[in-house]
Amino acid sequence: MIMASLFSYAAAALLLASGTQAVPQGPFGAESGIVSAVPTASASSAGVAASQPSSSGSSSNAASSDISACNNSPLLCDRAYNNVTHMGAHDSSFLRDASTGNSLAGNQYFNATVALDAGIRLLQGQVHDVNGTLQLCHTTCNLLDAGPLQDWLAKIKFWMDKNPNEVVTILLVNSDNKLVSDYATVFEGSGISTYGYAPSDGSTASSTWPTLGDMITSNKRLVSFIASIDYSPTYPYLLSEFDHVFENPYDVLSLSGFNCTLDRPKGQGSASNALASGRMPLMNHFAYSLLMEGVQIPDETNIEITNSADTGTTGNLGLHADTCVKEWGTKPTFILVDFFDKGPAIDTADRLNGITATGRKGVVGTGEEDSTSGASENNPMGINVALVAFVGFALAVV
Numbered sequence: 001m002i003m004a005s006l007f008s009y010a011a012a013a014l015l016l017a018s019g020t021q022a023v024p025q026g027p028f029g030a031e032s033g034i035v036s037a038v039p040t041a042s043a044s045s046a047g048v049a050a051s052q053p054s055s056s057g058s059s060s061n062a063a064s065s066d067i068s069a070c071n072n073s074p075l076l077c078d079r080a081y082n083n084v085t086h087m088g089a090h091d092s093s094f095l096r097d098a099s100t101g102n103s104l105a106g107n108q109y110f111n112a113t114v115a116l117d118a119g120i121r122l123l124q125g126q127v128h129d130v131n132g133t134l135q136l137c138h139t140t141c142n143l144l145d146a147g148p149l150q151d152w153l154a155k156i157k158f159w160m161d162k163n164p165n166e167v168v169t170i171l172l173v174n175s176d177n178k179l180v181s182d183y184a185t186v187f188e189g190s191g192i193s194t195y196g197y198a199p200s201d202g203s204t205a206s207s208t209w210p211t212l213g214d215m216i217t218s219n220k221r222l223v224s225f226i227a228s229i230d231y232s233p234t235y236p237y238l239l240s241e242f243d244h245v246f247e248n249p250y251d252v253l254s255l256s257g258f259n260c261t262l263d264r265p266k267g268q269g270s271a272s273n274a275l276a277s278g279r280m281p282l283m284n285h286f287a288y289s290l291l292m293e294g295v296q297i298p299d300e301t302n303i304e305i306t307n308s309a310d311t312g313t314t315g316n317l318g319l320h321a322d323t324c325v326k327e328w329g330t331k332p333t334f335i336l337v338d339f340f341d342k343g344p345a346i347d348t349a350d351r352l353n354g355i356t357a358t359g360r361k362g363v364v365g366t367g368e369e370d371s372t373s374g375a376s377e378n379n380p381m382g383i384n385v386a387l388v389a390f391v392g393f394a395l396a397v398v
């Protein structure tokens with residue numbers, strides 16, 4: 001969804017013209033206008049506590065024969081994939097950390113590897129076509145470019161290689177309407193397609209999914225959704241999101257704005273229709289704040305409320321989840337949040353799943369605090385002026 005306005009273009013020009021600070025490693029830092037490097041979060045900003053991951057330790061990518069825990073709990077091994085709540089990081093590759101000069105467009109403090117270590121099992125991102133290369137960019141590649149999709153997928157595969165008891169879901173927005181074969185090329189190029197789970201008929205929703213244990217044993221433990229592609233049996237592991245999933249609204253500007261109404265796919269009409277069709281519910285739970293007319297940024301100010309597992313305060317993740325469970329008669333299969341480490345958001349998934357998790361690594365600090373960009377020091381509002389300007393192009397994206 002594009003929230004552009006003439007006003008924000010004008011504001012962009014104005015802010016850019018009057019900008020007095022150097023833009024650290026941001027979109028305008030390079031003459032080319034493209035920052036091609038994958039964000040390399042510094043070791044400190046992406047630091048993780050040294051607790052014991054129960055599921056790692058094996059570098060084998062062979063199926064595990066003695067599964068003790070699936071997605072951080074023995075209780076989940078016998079649970080069907082669609083009867084588990086998979087906690088997800090919205091825009092998981094778009095970071096607000098030192099690597100992006102604390103970009104206001106960033107939705108997460110920590111990258112996807114850290115997210116997986118912390119128990120996140122759904123990674124969402126947005127893909128654009130940059131001269132024929134599928135690239136992870138936020139709204140536009142001039143705003144936040146997280147590098148080639150293939151490189152990112154290779155990093156996810158690397159993690160999955162080392163964590164053989166984990167089922168991971170990827171959800172990509174196909175912003176430039178590329179073909180499913182284009183995605184297949186990068187999935188195969190990264191090697192991650194080897195884990196791709198292919199339903200017997202991927203063209204249509206099914207209420208019958210294997211258990212996590214089955215997926216782990218068969219080593220087909222990556223579920224890949226793309227919004228939107230035309231499903232092709234040639235690449236049976238690349239699923240068209242809205243054939244299988246429905247979502248509530250994602251463009252929420254107030255903590256009282258979260259609800260459980262079907263937003264997409266519109267054709268389903270209602271959440272109950274979508275559920276009856278076998279589609280799995282995805283609960284978007286992130287808020288934007290309005291920086292200026294037409295300029296929306298991820299709402300960081302209220303994040304402790306937004307991501308809280310509590311059920312007592314409007315905007316709480318726990319409350320929203322309970323509301324949807326009541327309304328849908330089933331728990332969300334997927335939840336997407338910004339700044340996943342806050343809350344922490346995973347607590348709500350654990351409650352819905354009825355588990356006490358093992359083998360996770362907690363995150364330490366925030367990318368923001370570790371910034372070396374100088375943007376905050378130079379700007380009393382802590383705002384990266386050029387980025388703010390460009391945010392006007394369209395931040396309300398999924």
Ligand SMILES: *[C@@H]1O[C@H](CO)[C@@H](O)[C@H](O)[C@H]1NC(C)=O
Nearest residue numbers: 075078079080083084353354
């Ligand atoms: C989902 O899992 C719960 C907990 O194991 C179980 O009680 C319930 O029957 C399952 N639902 C379905 C539809 O299988």
Ligand SMILES: *[C@@H]1O[C@H](CO)[C@@H](O)[C@H](O)[C@H]1NC(C)=O
Nearest residue numbers: 040041042046111112113155
């Ligand atoms: C996240 O950052 C760590 C530390 O820099 C790096 O090893 C890892 O590959 C990164 N993961 C992704 C998905 O970028």
Ligand SMILES: *[C@@H]1O[C@H](CO)[C@@H](O)[C@H](O)[C@H]1NC(C)=O
Nearest residue numbers: 032033034035130131132141
């Ligand atoms: C895309 O290709 C055109 C023409 O070769 C070139 O001018 C432009 O710089 C390229 N853009 C990027 C982002 O590589």
Ligand SMILES: *[C@@H]1O[C@H](CO)[C@@H](O)[C@H](O)[C@H]1NC(C)=O
Nearest residue numbers: 249251252257258259260261
């Ligand atoms: C849910 O939120 C959407 C988007 O804000 C709104 O259009 C819709 O009316 C809301 N549903 C209800 C039942 O309030």
